[in-house]
Amino acid sequence: MNKHNISLIGFMGTGKTTIGKILAEKMGYDFVDVDEFIVKSEGRSINDIFIEEGEEYFRDIETNALHKILEGKNQVISTGGGLVLREENRRALLEGSFVVALKASPRNIYFRLKDCDERPLLKGAHPEKTIRTLLHKRYQFYNKNHMSVATDKLSVDEVVEIIIKEIN
Ligand code: S3P
Numbered sequence: 001m002n003k004h005n006i007s008l009i010g011f012m013g014t015g016k017t018t019i020g021k022i023l024a025e026k027m028g029y030d031f032v033d034v035d036e037f038i039v040k041s042e043g044r045s046i047n048d049i050f051i052e053e054g055e056e057y058f059r060d061i062e063t064n065a066l067h068k069i070l071e072g073k074n075q076v077i078s079t080g081g082g083l084v085l086r087e088e089n090r091r092a093l094l095e096g097s098f099v100v101a102l103k104a105s106p107r108n109i110y111f112r113l114k115d116c117d118e119r120p121l122l123k124g125a126h127p128e129k130t131i132r133t134l135l136h137k138r139y140q141f142y143n144k145n146h147m148s149v150a151t152d153k154l155s156v157d158e159v160v161e162i163i164i165k166e167i168n
Contacts, residue, residue, distance in 0.1 A: 003098045003167060004073045010102035010142055011135055012081040012119050013112040015151055019102065022160050024076035033078045037065045050120035063089055070096040084141040094144065100163055101148035106132045108152055
């Protein structure tokens with residue numbers, strides 16, 4: 001484990017980006033969002049990448065992006081919710097960073113995401129059901145971490161404080 005990088009993993013809508021930005025500021029670290037890194041290097045949105053190339057292609061560039069990012073130091077890294085699907089990525093995260101899993105209930109995730117148009121995997125007719133199905137499949141992968149925080153009853157600042165205490 002390497003505490004010069006802190007990675008946030010967890011399902012879409014668990015607050016990785018919001019919490020990551022504040023955590024980075026408080027620690028004096030850079031904030032790096034893997035999805036943003038991909039959008040910049042590909043010059044198109046995550047939605048467009050999924051539509052034009054499909055999920056496997058996205059997973060390949062996501063894996064490459066993660067490896068590049070982990071070469072850096074003193075970063076809070078916000079990962080896409082599906083990045084941990086690949087064993088290779090889970091290993092790279094656990095070796096190259098302190099991995100924090102953010103957890104939230106399917107209900108809360110649904111309410112946080114229901115008006116958002118930028119999640120290609122939730123575009124079907126029953127997003128809440130999709131959230132439950134995906135969460136069920138991914139649960140085991142979010143459990144490969146150095147610490148996990150149940151965020152449902154906490155404010156963003158409280159989550160950040162809990163993480164900082166654990167790191168110090
Ligand atoms: C995905 C999560 C998204 C993004 C893509 C796929 C997933 O990131 O990488 O839409 O498979 O859960 P966020 O978790 O930041 O929303």
